[in-house]
Amino acid sequence: MSTVILQEVSKSYELGRTSVPALRGIDLEIQEGEFVTMAGASGSGKSTLLNLIGCLDVPTTGEVWIGDTLVSDLDDKQLNETRLRQIGFIFQSFNLIPVLNVYENVELPLLIMKEVSKKERKKRIDYFLNAVGLSSFADRKPSELSGGQRQRVAVARALVTKPRIVLADEPTANLDSKTGIEIIELMQQINKREKTTFIFSTHDPKVMQRANRIFHLVDGKIEKVENIR
Amino acid sequence: MNIFKLSRKNVFESWRRSMSLGTFIFLATFLLLFFTSFISTMQNDLNQAISNSLSGDIQLRQGGTTEGDMLSLKGKWGQMAYLEQKTVATIETLLNENDNMESYTKRIRNDAMLSKGSTKQHSMVIGLDPSLEAYKKAFILTEGSYLNPNRTDEVLLPKNYADKLGVKVGDSVDLIAATKDNKEVTVSFIVAGTGQVDRLASFSFYPVYTSLQGSQALTGFRAGEMTDIIVYADKGKSDKLSNELQAALSTKGLDSNAVKVSTLSEMGGFLNSIISIYVGILYAFIGILLVIMAILIINLIFMMGLERRSEIGTLRAIGYSRNRIVMIFLGEIFIITTIFFVIGLIIGIALILLLSQLGIPLGAPLDLVLGKVFNIQFDWSQVLMVFMIIYGFALVSSLYPSIKSASVKPAETLREGS
Ligand SMILES: Nc1ncnc2c1ncn2[C@@H]1O[C@H](COP(=O)(O)OP(=O)(O)OP(=O)(O)O)[C@@H](O)[C@H]1O
Numbered sequence: 001m002s003t004v005i006l007q008e009v010s011k012s013y014e015l016g017r018t019s020v021p022a023l024r025g026i027d028l029e030i031q032e033g034e035f036v037t038m039a040g041a042s043g044s045g046k047s048t049l050l051n052l053i054g055c056l057d058v059p060t061t062g063e064v065w066i067g068d069t070l071v072s073d074l075d076d077k078q079l080n081e082t083r084l085r086q087i088g089f090i091f092q093s094f095n096l097i098p099v100l101n102v103y104e105n106v107e108l109p110l111l112i113m114k115e116v117s118k119k120e121r122k123k124r125i126d127y128f129l130n131a132v133g134l135s136s137f138a139d140r141k142p143s144e145l146s147g148g149q150r151q152r153v154a155v156a157r158a159l160v161t162k163p164r165i166v167l168a169d170e171p172t173a174n175l176d177s178k179t180g181i182e183i184i185e186l187m188q189q190i191n192k193r194e195k196t197t198f199i200f201s202t203h204d205p206k207v208m209q210r211a212n213r214i215f216h217l218v219d220g221k222i223e224k225v226e227n228i229r
Numbered sequence: 230m231n232i233f234k235l236s237r238k239n240v241f242e243s244w245r246r247s248m249s250l251g252t253f254i255f256l257a258t259f260l261l262l263f264f265t266s267f268i269s270t271m272q273n274d275l276n277q278a279i280s281n282s283l284s285g286d287i288q289l290r291q292g293g294t295t296e297g298d299m300l301s302l303k304g305k306w307g308q309m310a311y312l313e314q315k316t317v318a319t320i321e322t323l324l325n326e327n328d329n330m331e332s333y334t335k336r337i338r339n340d341a342m343l344s345k346g347s348t349k350q351h352s353m354v355i356g357l358d359p360s361l362e363a364y365k366k367a368f369i370l371t372e373g374s375y376l377n378p379n380r381t382d383e384v385l386l387p388k389n390y391a392d393k394l395g396v397k398v399g400d401s402v403d404l405i406a407a408t409k410d411n412k413e414v415t416v417s418f419i420v421a422g423t424g425q426v427d428r429l430a431s432f433s434f435y436p437v438y439t440s441l442q443g444s445q446a447l448t449g450f451r452a453g454e455m456t457d458i459i460v461y462a463d464k465g466k467s468d469k470l471s472n473e474l475q476a477a478l479s480t481k482g483l484d485s486n487a488v489k490v491s492t493l494s495e496m497g498g499f500l501n502s503i504i505s506i507y508v509g510i511l512y513a514f515i516g517i518l519l520v521i522m523a524i525l526i527i528n529l530i531f532m533m534g535l536e537r538r539s540e541i542g543t544l545r546a547i548g549y550s551r552n553r554i555v556m557i558f559l560g561e562i563f564i565i566t567t568i569f570f571v572i573g574l575i576i577g578i579a580l581i582l583l584l585s586q587l588g589i590p591l592g593a594p595l596d597l598v599l600g601k602v603f604n605i606q607f608d609w610s611q612v613l614m615v616f617m618i619i620y621g622f623a624l625v626s627s628l629y630p631s632i633k634s635a636s637v638k639p640a641e642t643l644r645e646g647s
């Protein structure tokens with residue numbers, strides 16, 4: 001079953017009178033439980049593509065489907081809900097809240113999910129902190145963690161809501177290559193265990209090789225799709 | 230935790246910045262509480278003083294006289310304005326029919342000279358029915374007793390007059406006055422009691438109380454003629470009652486040229502104007518303070534919004550709605566406001582209570598109205614008002630910058646990186 005479908009998606013940014021095309025006629029389909037990457041040079045449109053899938057932006061033309069919902073049909077409130085419940089985000093610069101400790105950072109998205117009880121909340125946070133190997137760091141502030149550890153917190157935060165899709169825009173770009181690979185491996189483990197769909201972007205050839213499928217982006221177009229396994 | 234934990238953490242992480250806003254909230258709370266207590270005490274004192282001087286809520290008197298004439302006795306001899314017997318009877322009928330009235334006192338007021346041997350003292354004599362209780366509020370007995378309803382030749386003297394004249398309870402004292410026909414009369418009275426009189430400092434004289442018959446002897450009034458009638462209205466009904474009376478009198482052929490009905494606040498109007506300039510200055514000062522507070526809040530939130538742009542973008546990306554972010558900002562302002570509001574309240578109340586014991590010395594012209602030493606009173610109802618003003622201002626000034634700051638597009642902030 002497909003979780004993400006893009007049909008003839010284009011996106012241009014208006015800069016004054018000129019229009020900058022970032023994506024040009026993208027067609028793709030990602031199945032549930034896949035572990036895929038958007039690979040490409042700087043400026044090729046990776047972030048733009050992930051933002052469209054993540055309901056953070058709307059395409060200029062074309063359709064973006066998450067499950068059986070057409071994203072352009074959603075109002076603001078529904079977009080918030082979709083980002084909260086269907087999608088988990090991991091960012092290049094971790095984007096943790098500095099005044100909150102590790103536990104509280106992971107707790108953030110759960111706070112606004114009314115159906116998750118306090119008890120369930122604690123259970124989930126403990127589970128995912130354990131999964132990313134940070135159980136003993138729960139009380140630390142982000143500033144007291146290494147880059148790799150911070151990204152693990154972000155992974156846990158993206159997963160606690162049990163989303164269908166996790167989007168990670170260059171999750172390894174601010175990490176050294178060893179730590180970067182560790183983060184990708186962590187994501188891979190979770191992908192296998194939880195059957196969560198992962199879509200990440202990278203320009204690092206070593207990192208992209210970890211994916212099951214690689215979408216090669218060049219100048220806003222999918223030039224090639226590579227199946228690894 | 231709920232999302233307000235984030236507000237709390239933000240407040241205490243940037244404690245110094247919170248303090249700078251807090252200081253103003255503290256000042257605004259403190260000064261607002263202090264000034265409103267000051268003003269309300271001032272107004273209460275004034276009303277009390279007027280009420281005690283008149284001993285009632287509404288006065289009915291001959292038309293054509295002004296409030297000032299009746300309040301500040303200038304000691305004009307032989308020019309007496311008074312209500313005819315028939316008029317008084319009409320008024321009494323109307324009063325007895327009215328449901329908003331508690332009781333009334335018919336009075337005869339006139340100027341007279343207290344005289345004992347060669348010592349003389351100018352005074353204002355108020356003749357009334359000694360069986361009525363109301364005047365006892367305005368005259369606090371220190372020696373002797375109140376007027377005996379069965380006697381007509383008794384007077385109550387203010388302590389300082391008694392001392393000046395050298396008379397004691399049971400002594401006799403002469404009163405010299407001009408009648409309505411401008412004839413000088415001297416009548417001898419017995420001092421029934423002496424005491425403290427509550428009066429406005431702007432009154433020329435302290436009142437001396439006697440019976441209606443005693444005053445008739447001094448004024449030459451016939452039975453039933455009165456200078457004025459003082460009415461005690463049911464609580465909060467004095468304006469209504471006043472209007473009803475004036476209207477009812479008109480239907481009986483007595484318009485406001487014949488009988489003038491005034492409420493306490495009308496009587497006090499010209500005195501209130503003395504303090505109103507001070508009240509105005511205080512409110513202007515408070516207003517400026519509140520505006521500064523609002524500017525600081527707006528500035529603070531815009532600064533926080535800029536600093537936390539990427540944070541807000543992240544929260545929006547992971548599913549927080551704009552309103553939730555606004556709530557986080559409002560939560561921060563609420564926490565800062567509450568902490569410093571409480572501190573301002575505690576210190577303000579403490580100071581007011583202290584000053585209510587010590588008293589504040591007043592200079593001219595306030596001392597004329599309020600006395601030489603002013604005892605500020607604390608009143609819990611002020612706290613509610615200060616609370617509403619401070620929190621209202623904080624909320625109103627937070628709203629726009631919070632919404633503005635929360636309206637970032639996550640796609641943009643993510644591009645900017647952090
Ligand atoms: N908000 C914007 N306004 C104008 N142009 C933009 C905007 N966002 C992206 N672009 C342009 O769109 C193109 C694709 O940008 P995008 O950020 O998607 O690339 P990317 O593959 O993520 O690059 P990088 O690896 O550097 O992050 C670029 O040419 C970029 O300059």
Ligand SMILES: [Mg+2]
Nearest residue numbers: 046047048169
């Ligand atoms: Mg990018």
